Amino acid sequence: MKGGREGRGCAGGGLRPPGLLRRGLRFLRGRARVVARLVLWSVVETGQTFLLGYALARALDDGFLAGRAGVGLAWLGAGAGAVVLGALGTWRVYGCVAGLVEPLRDRLVRGVVERGVREADGGALSGLTQQVEIARDTFAGLVMVSRSFLFTSAGALVGLFSLAPPLLLVVGPPLVVGVALFLVTLRPLARRQEGFLVADEALADRLGAVCPGLRDITAAGAEDTVAADTGRCVDAELRAARSLAHWGVARVASLAIGGQLPVVLLLVTAPWLLDHGVTPGALVGALAYITQSLLPALQNLVHGLGTSGSRLAVVLRRLAPAPAPPPPENAPRPSTPTPPPTDPGVPGEADVRDALPRPAASDDALRLASVTFAYGSRATPVLDGLDLCLPHGTHLAVVGPSGVGKSTLTGIVAGLLRPRHGTVHLCGRPVPGATSRAHRVLIPQEAYVFGGSLEENLGELRPKPVPEDELWAAAEAVGLTEVMVRLGGPAAEVDPRALSAGERQLVALARAYLSYASVVILDEATCHLDAEAEERAERAFARRPGTTLVVVAHRVSSARRADRVLLMDGRSVAYGDHDDLMARSPLYRDLVGAWSPVPVPVSSPGASEPSLPLRDPDGVDPVARPRLTGDRGHVVAHGPVGEVQAAGDLRDGGSLGSQG
Template structure:
């Protein structure tokens, strides 16, 4: 549910709530009518007391007319007391419903903010809702009583009071939407600044030790400036609110005084004029002041709190996901199409709807109710800790795994299916190169022969050209065992680039390349005409290059730009912090990761026995930059058997020559395979 649709959703729920509690609403109206009698009697009795009593020299008659006014005060006080009871009958069910929703969310989703919602936000919603009901009701019934009194005294009085009052209320109504928008923008800016300071302040020692004071100050300064701009915009609209109050509340008083000679000349008695002044000063002005300050200030506050406490109801119809992935809720609806209008010609490159997957009936879902959309030409980076489900997600999109429920569509075609398979290409971390010519490897995914000119252009775009020249061109014979891991990845990337599939899935397919080679390859895929790219990122620079970043974090999965998820996701901030960076940027604005020495096992890939790390070819160096997180399958399934498993006492080395083995004890945990001592 997008922010643009939230007001309509809250309005619909509000109408349903009032309909369900129409009896309490009817009691509120009835007691408000009794309370408004006090307003009517105030000015009318005062006018009659002056005209028929004190001004005519009959004090007893004047005092007699003041008696109904005193009685009206007593009846109004009684009605006001009953009004509070009717308001409670509306407010307390709302509070109970919000408490139930907060508790359900805290229990089912393990929401850490449930305690704050239960102890603070629910009470804010209850108090604010009660205040809005009171001020709105007071203005409606007080205005009705005062205008009825003016009409009964002398209809010409309405000419001096009604036009400015109506103009002030109309101007205030026109400012409600922009004023609420400015208030919500200010609250959002304030919360963003508070969240940033909450992350920065505990780490000031680390900031100082890393010499990052200027960068942190600049980032925080952006948020401070944003809040300042929001506060100034809100203040400007606050001036308009004061103008509404002056126009609708104070101008009628001036009009009555300025038009007094004309009114007295046209049959308005002095008592009626005094009664009209009483209506304006004692009834209309206080009621309008309460409406402007109460509705203008508390209305948007209530809206913001209700949006947070009442997520979209699963029984309500959901709009189609918009351009840009999000989880667990889509960021917004697609643009609606009028009846009879043609649908968009280009479907999204990838569309997931309520996707859920678990590795067993009793297992917790690895992917839970994920809905996202990657448009044609989009670029999405998927990040998260090891085992969170990044490779599982690419496997689901590729049709290698079957979801428990939900729908997957690639370019509008359902997965699994032959049409969808022809429109996506998956490049895993462990690149596959077969014996044959280099040209045969590169054209493997194309049914027809690939022109040499197109093949060379693809190699140049991806960064394979130096290796292609070193090997002797497309007709050179390839020995997979003689290639380094990075060289095999470049070949696999170029092969996928030459395929006709518009959706490319890179599952850590560049982990053995240096940052520059990785950037070149990813930018080549992102620049393919009509091609979309989904990257399982293992460097912060890779995530920065993407249009959107999907942070997989169980029920706290979220999506947005790099800057947005840095502010909103604690996990993403930790992941970015764990990537080693020098603190400088390259020409593309990407952080340069600090290289680490490569040697046997330094990159998670054992080297040849007796060899130290050495340059492996184009895109690799003797000190290859490696991710801070361990490589291997992101879902925790490794090609290397762990200790205690049955085996043949031989361990096949990934990326090594065929038949190459390691000693049984040369394992991750230093233990033996198959219980060998």
């Protein structure tokens, strides 16, 4: 189980983030329905435990000992029927346990993948392949053994009382003492177990570093030093193992007192019990309860919770998400929940303004300098020498036919792709980089929604918990309110398969709206929404204080709403507003015509279709030409600095040029 995030030394010691128990209880409260079903089917399963001893006692007292073999067989048949009923309960219990275990596994996998992909955590592979599965299996085992002990003990004690109340005086006290002793020693035992695991990992890490370098150690004459360091790790593990063994005695004692002592006491007090009205059948039934129900259940609890419980605690602590980095100092977070918005068009505006990161005023929101990117060392560049500066608060629409590199551009801006040449800066921070990631959020075309509550989905990019007022405000802003109400509010469980593609996109949009990122990148993130819903979402981000919005547009209305439009056609780029490009770019006019089935006035928005390949009837592209009429300095000729092309020199072919 290697790859934990905390530093490890020979002395051991694990990371202990606070609130592990509280998070577990909150996790169970969020799945109250699953827990209720688990309890219901556990009660059904308990019927088998109750009838195990009761039917045996009645079969002896009322049947075979009384000379009524038919009655005895009937009671034994009732016991057999209870076994069938218990098997049904056990079968349904496994389904309920899966309803608890799989959401936990999904949550842990999300955390590990985020660390591995976004933070380059070296322990992510071990976490994903080993620790997550250990946590999943161990959690399932703990739920089963603790549930089994609770309901089995209840069924057995009720059965003992039904047979003869004096039996409880013999069986009950040692059982209570044994369980109490186990619970008292559970925490120190778990700490010793964790200490042993950490010491074992420290020794393994030490040996992993020493063994490959034995020749170097010998050549440098460092045998004594290395042996001493390794010996300290061995001694630390030895001390941890001895301490664990000492506390293991308490576990054996609790098992002996709670599970085996009642058998001895029952046999010793048998004459007294028979003299006080306890029948032979009840005595045999009590022995069955102890040996067939209570003792196995207690053994499973002691071994399962005592060993697997500490192991689960260790794994969960190592998989626990790292504390979210605080927003920049000049971006204070709200100290009180925001009131419901008064303007439905700009929900939670003051709160979002306070929470967003605010880079230095002199920094552009986005700056690309001579960016070149290709998929492969010998592939034709998709972007070639692209320059682009985007001031803060700008709403940019990126347009062009499929396959020209629009999604590639968003991947480079978000830091998911590394350019072959050139630099990218987001809010003054280099991309990729941990600091720049705090300033941007990217929503792809296929929005991701995970199993869990709606508030967990919406608050994924924020420190927890997010005030409910903010959740509703974000939902109102992007148009998710109707879906949220239908699902049952923020606390409702979400089944991603039950949501439509458009509803998943609305959830992702609300998640991005709640984030502290000041640069929002929508890579066709509204393609499954109608034109009205798309406009509402885009305007919400455009009015979100301090936000720079980059939209890969698939409707002409998106380009009309944007402050600036970046046209990509696979050979060059053009930059300007909608009216400017309509006036000077045949390619852009052709693209708008392909979007709109019929001519649409520039002033009227309307639904349109995804773009078709560009068609230039004259076979020329004047956009790539420098010093065009109406060029406001946004178009820069493709080529090295200093190579000025004649006004009539039209460049065919090539890849995306520069844009300033």
